[in-house]
Each structure stands twice: as structure tokens, then as C-alpha cells.
Amino acid sequence: MYKVKVFVSLKESVIDPQGTATKSALQKLDFSEVEQVRVGKFIELTLNKTDKNIEEAVHEMCKSLLVNEEVEEYAFEVEEVQGK
Template identity: 40%
Template sequence: MYLVKVYVTYKESILDPKGEAVNDALHRLGYTNVDSVELGKYFEIKIKPDKRPIEAEVDEMCDRLLANVNMETYRYEISQMEAL
């Protein structure tokens, strides 16, 4: 079994109003040394080995469903889980 961690964030050119809101809230709580906040999505996906390479499958899953590639960018880490 693979454990895949996918991180989806907005592209540089896209406004991130939720991240701005968190930034403002942190400032109001007194964390005035916070410079910027970006808010993204984080997926932990367990995948059973298949015939096709895992990287190709994860790339396709990200492009088709997990990220909106017009506005978002993604990266991922794949690790092998211990069999129990």
C-alpha cells in the first residue's frame, strides 16, 4: 500500500481571500510578525499497488479531480506503507 500526500495551493497570480482572512485574524490575535498566509488543501490518500506506475496515476488524479489546474498547483510525496 502506498501513502500519497498531495498539497494543493493557489498559483502565485491567483488571489487567496481565505489565506488573507487567516492572516488578518492572526494579526488581530497579536501575531503581528506574521508576514503572509496561504491556505491550501491537503490530501492523504492510501492507494493499493496497481499495474501502472503510481506516479502516473497520482498525476492524473490531481489533474482530473484534486486540483483545478487553471488556478491551482499541486505537489505530492509518495511513500510505501509497511504491510501489517
């Protein structure tokens, strides 16, 4: 079995209103050192071994459903784990 951690974030060129609001809130809470916040999402998948290459399968999942490639980019880590 494999555990895959997918990290999705907005492309640098895309305005991040949630990040802007979070930055403002942190600064109001007296965290003045915060200069920029970008908010993304984290997706964890557990996969059984497949006939496909694991990385290829994850890329297909991201492109088909998990990521909007118009405005988001992604990276992922694959870890082999013992089955239950």
C-alpha cells in the same frame, strides 16, 4: 500499499481571500510578525499497487479531480507502507 500525501495550493498569481482573512485575524490576535498567509489543502491517499506507475496514477487523479489546474498547483510525496 502506498501512502500518498498531496499538497494543493493556489498559484502565486491567484488572490487568496481566505489567506488574507486568516492573516488579518492572526494580526488582530497580536501575531504581528505574520506577513503573508496562503491557504491550501492536504489530501492523503492510500493506494494498492497498480499496473500503472504510482506517480503517473497520482498525476492523473490530480488532473482529473483533485486539483483545478487553472488556479491551483500541487506537489505530492509517495511512501511505501506495509499492508494491513
